[in-house]
Amino acid sequence: MPFVLTDALERSANRNLPAPLSAAVTTALEHIREGCFQRSLCLVVATTSVASGLEVGYEHYRGSYSNPIMYTPVVLSGMLAGAGLAGAFSGVAARTVLRWVSVATLADGIIGFFFHIRGVARKPGGWSLPVTNIVMGPPIFAPLLFGTSAYLGLMASYLRREEDSNRIAGRLGEAVEAGSSDWRINLRYGRFQKHLSALTVLWAFFSGFEALYSHYKTNFRYKAQWTPILLAPLVMAAAAGAVKSRRIANTALPIVSALAMADGAVGFYYHARGIVRRPGGMKKPLYNTLYGPPIFAPLLFAACGFLGLMASLLRREKR
Known part of the structure; x- marks a missing residue:
């Protein structure tokens, strides 16, 4: 029997979570699947x-x-x-x-x-x-x-x-x-699992390319700036594989998509910290937000992970 991510998550929720919370998780997964x-x-x-x-x-x-x-x-x-x-x-x-x-x-x-x-x-x-x-x-x-x-x-x-x-x-x-x-x-x-997986390939390329030249401007001052560059091809590969394979869509895709979402959240923290560390800090919030690192840009990379994760929870097209 093929591995289905939503079924595995439902079984895990029923085993490990209190009854009210497991019921909420199961209902949410059922809604997404349908x-x-x-x-x-x-x-x-x-x-x-x-x-x-x-x-x-x-x-x-x-x-x-x-x-x-x-x-x-x-x-x-x-x-x-x-x-x-x-x-x-x-x-x-x-x-x-x-x-x-x-x-x-x-x-x-x-x-x-x-x-x-x-x-x-x-x-x-x-x-x-x-x-x-x-x-x-x-x-x-x-x-x-x-x-x-x-x-x-x-x-x-x-x-x-x-x-x-x-x-x-x-x-x-x-x-x-x-x-x-x-x-x-x-x-x-x-x-529409295959459709959304294909879309994730494109969005991962766009967001990875944006991160590449944006971080290139600062000469990759921090090692963390390499993480979206490295993760973007992984998301692209997993999403492309998910178009062809249901197993990849239920295994590799959710893992790398979750990593992309986490990386976007970490990047948001680093960008916010970069704004605070500029001369004047939060005493000049508007100026430093305008001319500091783009604060919401990492969340666009996280959105790419969100697309991939959502694709992994959906059902495949009939054809």
């Missing part, structure tokens, strides 16, 4: 949108908002946070407002990626000095990483509510549509 976690994911979208909005807000402030389009991700992140909160309380809002705000935010990330590439090309020497201009120019993959929350929001808009897992109609609907290969049906019933 695609019934719309409300929870909406709250995640709202929280991550605030963090990414603050990050892009002060990064563009450093660029003096020289192009009016630099305001769009700041505005859209606030809209996405509001839509995520609305989706947590209303299934209709999740299927309408959250969905279309997420699509608009994803489109804005793609447009921002084009402008960042153009920004690198317009620096002295352009692409004939790729390393120098990528390091010193606008963060090239940051607009795509900004779309992480939006992608989660789009995903949440197709999921079912937590209470739907206990409804007979929902179970009958799953039985009827179990053979469908439509991606919307797969999302609705929690069958």
Whole structure:
């Protein structure tokens, strides 16, 4: 019988945790497996949108908002946070407002990626000095990483509510549509492990590349700055393997994804400490946050781990 991570976690929770806590863990795992976690994911979208909005807000402030389009991700992140909160309380809002705000935010990330590439090309020497201009120019993959929350929001808009897992109609609907290969049906019933694993490969590459040249700027002053560089290829390899193998998706992927999340949390601490250690420390919070290490950047790397971990808990597509 193949190893299934959610089944193993449920057995472990029942053996080692008190009854109320084990029941909560089992219920949460069942909701994820069946695609019934719309409300929870909406709250995640709202929280991550605030963090990414603050990050892009002060990064563009450093660029003096020289192009009016630099305001769009700041505005859209606030809209996405509001839509995520609305989706947590209303299934209709999740299927309408959250969905279309997420699509608009994803489109804005793609447009921002084009402008960042153009920004690198317009620096002295352009692409004939790729390393120098990528390091010193606008963060090239940051607009795509900004779309992480939006992608989660789009995903949440197709999921079912937590209470739907206990409804007979929902179970009958799953039985009827179990053979469908439509991606919307797969999302609705929690069958998108391969899809999310493939997405994790891309996001791990983007976040690893961002960490590489960001830490290169400081000449890798601390040994801890190498950890996301080393972990990103491991996450990519595990996620790519998870697309092909259910066993890898239930073993290697959750391990390296959990390490990526932990590394992002540690990186957040180091970046916060770097801000505090700047001249003036917390007496000049705004200035030091603007010109110190990007405080929320490590959390984007942690978000990559979150995608991989979530993928490991889902079911595989029928085809």
